[in-house]
Amino acid sequence: MTNKLNSNNLTKSEEDYLKALFQLLIEDSSVKVGNNQLADYLKVSPASTNNMIKKLKTKNYVVSEKYGKLDLTEEGKSIAVRLIRKHRLWETFLCNYLNFTWDEVHEVAEQLEHIKSKKLIDELDRFMDFPEKDPHGEMIPNADGEYSVLPKITLSSLSDGDICQLVAVDDGSVNFLKYVSEIGLALSSEIKVLEVREFDKSIRIQFDNTIETVTRKFADNVFVKKVV
């Protein structure tokens, strides 16, 4: 029985599409993800997506019916999780050993996650003593692709008086990450919701003797664990 699990011959593009689709499926859920959403997410034309999806279907990484929603096969999911493992391990390495800041890691990790070498990533993992979370608070899958999904809710879902702890932030936007650190928020910060303003859904929060007002959009990207 030839073990093909290790001979990952995907192109960078194919990998990008699989990872994007995985992220859109929110790592499992059965929300309908269509061709245009994937195109938007990857900032390519729907025609490009359509084309690549066709290719990934023949390779058995993606399933979908004509005009139907997209889904990943187990094999497709497995590849995506391995990419996420690589991405998060590299981010951790960049932050903890190479003086990168929160907002600088993403772009470089996007490149590093495509390096093909199982030994490299497993040794990097060992070198850092098997970290559980990346610098943004997200769980890092282990070498077998197993990982627990962090139970998280967005700051925007809380109500007046709630107290929570920051467990993760969305790492998609550099500007957002800069903003987060500029106002002084960090992982594990305890945040108290002072008031959710009905008018524009902006939220007045308190943390470390600081009081700030943040927008709904901001709060959508901040993941917390409720304390009270």
Added chain:
Amino acid sequence: MTNKLNSNNLTKSEEDYLKALFQLLIEDSSVKVGNNQLADYLKVSPASTNNMIKKLKTKNYVVSEKYGKLDLTEEGKSIAVRLIRKHRLWETFLCNYLNFTWDEVHEVAEQLEHIKSKKLIDELDRFMDFPEKDPHGEMIPNADGEYSVLPKITLSSLSDGDICQLVAVDDGSVNFLKYVSEIGLALSSEIKVLEVREFDKSIRIQFDNTIETVTRKFADNVFVKKVV
């Protein structure tokens, strides 16, 4: 004055060609390097090389006249040296921190050297405390692209009775590197040339109480510093 030195927009292929040409020019010398040699070295067809050379000429990285020999511009050399810096720093990291062996590093470093991030490589350099040599004994260029070329001669150029020290090995072939470590040679090993056999130019050498006979081809890839 907009500083374009940092915005290195070359493709992986373009980088590969520039580095290959640099290596063939033995890092400076004016030996004639032609289209076919470059094609051989890169294991592509002469037509492909011809095509790429044309492109690199319009971008001012390469100079040559029709049917003439190839050469790099200063800009072309600078890019090649930066690639070599990255390659050697990554090899050093893989060997010294991630338990890679001599013969395993090259392939992965070939991928890593194309990662585009000045901060990444400079921080990696700092993290390892600015190493001078890579695991094969080659000098690592500094952040400004400066480096001294190791004064080295091949083991095959010595004569009976000479004593030398191993300073570097050619890192081009995995099989060769495995062979070197299997017989017990390592950087700094002191080697005594017992006899150069006229018949086939094979060399009988002694090191660490071991006596081995190596071929001319082997000795061509071993770089040494003469001691006696």
Added chain:
DNA sequence: TAAAAAAGTTAGCCATGACTAACAAATTAA
């Protein structure tokens, strides 16, 4: 020095993965 060999070049083809424009199906709203 003329013919053979080697080296370099050109033309034309292929796959990948983008794109636009045009069209078809499905969904939503009037």
Added chain:
DNA sequence: TTAATTTGTTAGTCATGGCTAACTTTTTTA
């Protein structure tokens, strides 16, 4: 329930970077 809008698909184009086959120039050698 039909019309409008959104979503998905197809056809055809482009750039990159490979390839082969044929041709030209240069170099070698007989």
